[in-house]
Amino acid sequence: MSTAPDQTAKVLRVWEKTAPSYDKQIAFFEKIQFGGGREWLGSRAHGRVLEVAIGTGLNLAHYPADVTVTGIELSPAMLAIARQRAADLRRDVDLHTGDAEALPFDDNAFDTVVCALSLCTIPDPAAAIGEMNRVLVPGGRLLLLDHIASTWPPIHAAQWLLERLTIRAAGEHFTRRQLPLVRAAGFDIVEVERLKAGTVERVFARKPVSA
Template structure:
């Protein structure tokens, strides 16, 4: 594990107990129905990368098989409790998005929500997501990105001067180019909230 990854684990362990409360307003006002958007499109054997406290678990269809990877043990413990409360069978494991512990072509769908903004090497993480997909499998991403409105993007850049060193949180990243570089074909994309939130559905050829 790199130093940057270890730092991220400490950050998320520290915030795990208050995370759901802290993000509740952001979910309603900024992220909207992003989690249900993911859930409606996931199919078959699903891997969720960086599942956090398991907020997506309630949105998956009953017939999908869920595996989840989370770097933070504290976050993972909350996700496991949430799965149990929902009566949702899920294989939830501690792991690193940049080094997924699965063989090539293990999943029909890979999901990552609001996490690539803080994963130290998003290029490596997306390459790993592509690797574990079956041919024809889909990658579903939702994340906050750099705005398409220049003044707002400038404000995001200034905000990053604090959030990157403090918590490894980026606001001007955009993942679509990394998805294409990993050899996936983008079939659906949508930018919302002045271009600050992007949803991507990409398929492995």
């Protein structure tokens, strides 16, 4: 029997509770670990953009003015903050509550799909990437930013120990790597950057035109 619904419910509870303090909690890591990552994503986005697990909308300030942005987020509390951020930025964003593993959008609906710092907590990341593939047009862009398993054994060991706690408490993984899942889903890899002792990865992939 699948435990995915229970895992999704756990993640939802965590984000509902964390939402009011999330931006302050992530600010330190944005500077020392993920610096430049949101700008990297925004500079490669084009056309009709779907951001999966948009959270509090921290990427919104970095998208080009000429793209249209749709966002989906599991947590209504996180989404409420994203909605306010969009209003403050005077950015028209179409926001939805929903699950990354079952996107409520038609096939071939978007030119770019973005997912930042979220595949580490989505219970079935392969299913989510499959859904991202489905909603992208042929030739569409997949842009990912996440923390992953380090290339340095001592850090990798520490990550493994840490996630013995974080998986149980919040469904958060530190030793995942999304790139093999992207390849397995049939995407062509355009650009990969791995930073911070291999603990941070940026991925730019493209859905084949003749998929």
